[in-house]
Amino acid sequence: MVNPVSTGKMAAGPVENMQPAVLYKLIIFAVAMAVVPIGTYYVVLSYFTKGNTIASAIAAIVTANLVLIAYIVVAWLEGPPGLPPSGKGVGEIKKDK
Numbered sequence: 001m002v003n004p005v006s007t008g009k010m011a012a013g014p015v016e017n018m019q020p021a022v023l024y025k026l027i028i029f030a031v032a033m034a035v036v037p038i039g040t041y042y043v044v045l046s047y048f049t050k051g052n053t054i055a056s057a058i059a060a061i062v063t064a065n066l067v068l069i070a071y072i073v074v075a076w077l078e079g080p081p082g083l084p085p086s087g088k089g090v091g092e093i094k095k096d097k
Helices: 020-048 053-078 090-096
Strands: none
Touching: 020 053
C-alpha cells in the first residue's frame, strides 16, 4: 500500500522576513570572489613577477581563499537568526525574567 505523505498543499514560499543586510553581504562577497582573484592575477603578473604566470596564479588562489575565509568569518560572527542582539541565548533570557 502507498501512504500519501503530502496533504495536497503547496510548499511554503520564500521567507519574507529576510534581512536586506544578508543579501548585500552575499552580493559584495560574490563580486569580490569574481574580481579580487582576477585583479590580483593581472596586477602580480604585470607589476611584480614580470610575466611569471605560476606566481600570479598562486597569488590569485591565495586571494580567492582569503575572500572565502572572510565570508565564513562574517557569517560566523553574524550568528543564527532569532537571537537577541545582546548575544544571550534562550535559556539566559528566561533566567532574567
